[in-house]
Amino acid sequence: MKSPTISAPRSSDRRRWPDMGRALLKVLDRGAPLFASLLLLLIWELGCRLFQVPSYLLPAPSAIVQGALSVSLESWLGHIWATLRVSLQGYALAVIIGIPLAVALANSRLLSRTLYPQLVIIQSTPIVAVAPIIVVVLGAGDAPRVAITFLITFFPIVVSTVTGLLATPPAMLELSRSLGASRLREVKNIQLPFAVPYIFSALRISVTLAIIGAVVAEFVAAEDGLGFFIAFSTSFFKVPQAFAALGVLVTLSLVLFQLVSLTQRLLFPWSLPDAEK
Amino acid sequence: MTTRIEPDGSRPAIRFDRVGQVFNGSDGGSVTALEDVSFTLHRHEFVAVIGPSGCGKSTLLRIIAGLVKPTGGQAEIYGLPVTGPREEVGIVFQQPTLLPWLNVRDNVTFPMKHKHGRVTQAEKQRAAELLAMVGLEDFATRRPNELSGGMQQRVGIARALLHDPDILLMDEPFSALDALTRDEMSFELLRIWTERPKTVLFITHSIPEALLLADRILVMSARPGRVREIIDVGLARPRSMQTLSEPRFHEIANHIRAQVFRPAALA
Numbered sequence A: 001m002k003s004p005t006i007s008a009p010r011s012s013d014r015r016r017w018p019d020m021g022r023a024l025l026k027v028l029d030r031g032a033p034l035f036a037s038l039l040l041l042l043i044w045e046l047g048c049r050l051f052q053v054p055s056y057l058l059p060a061p062s063a064i065v066q067g068a069l070s071v072s073l074e075s076w077l078g079h080i081w082a083t084l085r086v087s088l089q090g091y092a093l094a095v096i097i098g099i100p101l102a103v104a105l106a107n108s109r110l111l112s113r114t115l116y117p118q119l120v121i122i123q124s125t126p127i128v129a130v131a132p133i134i135v136v137v138l139g140a141g142d143a144p145r146v147a148i149t150f151l152i153t154f155f156p157i158v159v160s161t162v163t164g165l166l167a168t169p170p171a172m173l174e175l176s177r178s179l180g181a182s183r184l185r186e187v188k189n190i191q192l193p194f195a196v197p198y199i200f201s202a203l204r205i206s207v208t209l210a211i212i213g214a215v216v217a218e219f220v221a222a223e224d225g226l227g228f229f230i231a232f233s234t235s236f237f238k239v240p241q242a243f244a245a246l247g248v249l250v251t252l253s254l255v256l257f258q259l260v261s262l263t264q265r266l267l268f269p270w271s272l273p274d275a276e277k
Numbered sequence B: 001m002t003t004r005i006e007p008d009g010s011r012p013a014i015r016f017d018r019v020g021q022v023f024n025g026s027d028g029g030s031v032t033a034l035e036d037v038s039f040t041l042h043r044h045e046f047v048a049v050i051g052p053s054g055c056g057k058s059t060l061l062r063i064i065a066g067l068v069k070p071t072g073g074q075a076e077i078y079g080l081p082v083t084g085p086r087e088e089v090g091i092v093f094q095q096p097t098l099l100p101w102l103n104v105r106d107n108v109t110f111p112m113k114h115k116h117g118r119v120t121q122a123e124k125q126r127a128a129e130l131l132a133m134v135g136l137e138d139f140a141t142r143r144p145n146e147l148s149g150g151m152q153q154r155v156g157i158a159r160a161l162l163h164d165p166d167i168l169l170m171d172e173p174f175s176a177l178d179a180l181t182r183d184e185m186s187f188e189l190l191r192i193w194t195e196r197p198k199t200v201l202f203i204t205h206s207i208p209e210a211l212l213l214a215d216r217i218l219v220m221s222a223r224p225g226r227v228r229e230i231i232d233v234g235l236a237r238p239r240s241m242q243t244l245s246e247p248r249f250h251e252i253a254n255h256i257r258a259q260v261f262r263p264a265a266l267a
């Protein structure tokens, strides 16, 4: 049923214009992020040309595209795959170890008192500084790179999951205890589901950290991967290529971030904040 | 969890024996929630507990539910000291405590899923009946956040009744309901209780509700919670809307009102 509203009478031809204007505004509003990016690229391009900035300092977008095209597709895919492989392995390891560890920490005072300080120490250590040591210890291959990625992604997952598990409403735990269910079921049926929003916010942050971890590792020791490619290109002053690789990295991060969000949306729609449902 | 024991008619269903409860507050001080509470519920008796906010009513319920160990005295069910949650007890909590990721039907069967890992066909059937009873059959597949507070509370009631508990503990179950639904639910509860007799401990803030439902009313004093008076309601059963207009109803109601609002010093 339509509720009566008070509106001023309008003539029909006067109504057409505001409608079109509104449609245009809507398009502008939808496309605002895209338009802003395009405008920025345009300013960048024009600025570089106007002030004749040398491409080894700041390449124009067109130079970056050229740089990207100067490398074979096969070579690109090889580097992307190397970075992705390391990122996802380190990330998966962090999830597989981090979440059960968080459950243990949240449920045991002894564990949280003994293990948690160690985790904080690990987290406080600059991973970039430790990376060369890890490479020496773990030798060549993916292992040291996966380890470095793991170390970077692991901590946010543990901390956020513990926070989520401990945020379970006490009334819910009381319900669970009143039913006399096992501790394991309590974790599985009550605590973990309540932690899902926390876990996913950590998973989103960590997946972008995983890319950073892989790149850091590739800076230290690697013969492929986008991080390696950037280090390699800049050492030969092929800055446009390096920028192109940077663009690929950003895209990769964004895609992974969105994939994690999509997973939450598909598997746990109830865990989304009301505004996003 | 202790195993289900056979209720024994000769023993009181619930007994509080000089129960006391002192909580240590986060600021270092301590709160005496309950002091020297002694009270007995006979088998299949309906007892309402009434008292000012914060006098320890919920704490009393938690103690008999085996969720809190009293710091003094002892609580017993069928003559055995309560050491933990028990199978024959059903609880309706003060908050609805529904799981937001389960739909209404799965929330009702959740106790079975949680305890035994699975839900039988018979339990599903019973859940459907209970949902119809609380007027929510059309909402079985909705999520709790799509329900009003009163509807959520009704789901909680259906959940507590699922395993047909011999002892039912209810903590202000109708406080989120509007007056009309409240009366309706009260009569519904009386019907269930008559059909399948249970020992009921029913916490409420509403004097008319207590009078309408209970055999006896336990009136508690403000902190520290003590037994101020135990009132035999003595209104004929089955009770109906007419009960509300009986002279004795108003007589007791006024008496309780005076009791609850009387300062503790004069008690």
Ligand SMILES: Nc1ncnc2c1ncn2[C@@H]1O[C@H](COP(=O)(O)OP(=O)(O)OP(=O)(O)O)[C@@H](O)[C@H]1O
Residues within 6 Å of the ligand: B023, B024, B025, B031, B032, B033, B052, B053, B054, B055, B056, B057, B058, B059, B060, B094, B223
């Ligand atoms: N876990 C706890 N820790 C510390 N103090 C508590 C705890 N639970 C209850 N209390 C205190 O015990 C007293 C009684 O609480 P309780 O919840 O039993 O009151 P109530 O009679 O149910 O009140 P209401 O009618 O408002 O629900 C309160 O003063 C409260 O502050």
Ligand SMILES: [Mg+2]
Residues within 6 Å of the ligand: B057, B058, B059, B094, B171
């Ligand atoms: Mg209470």
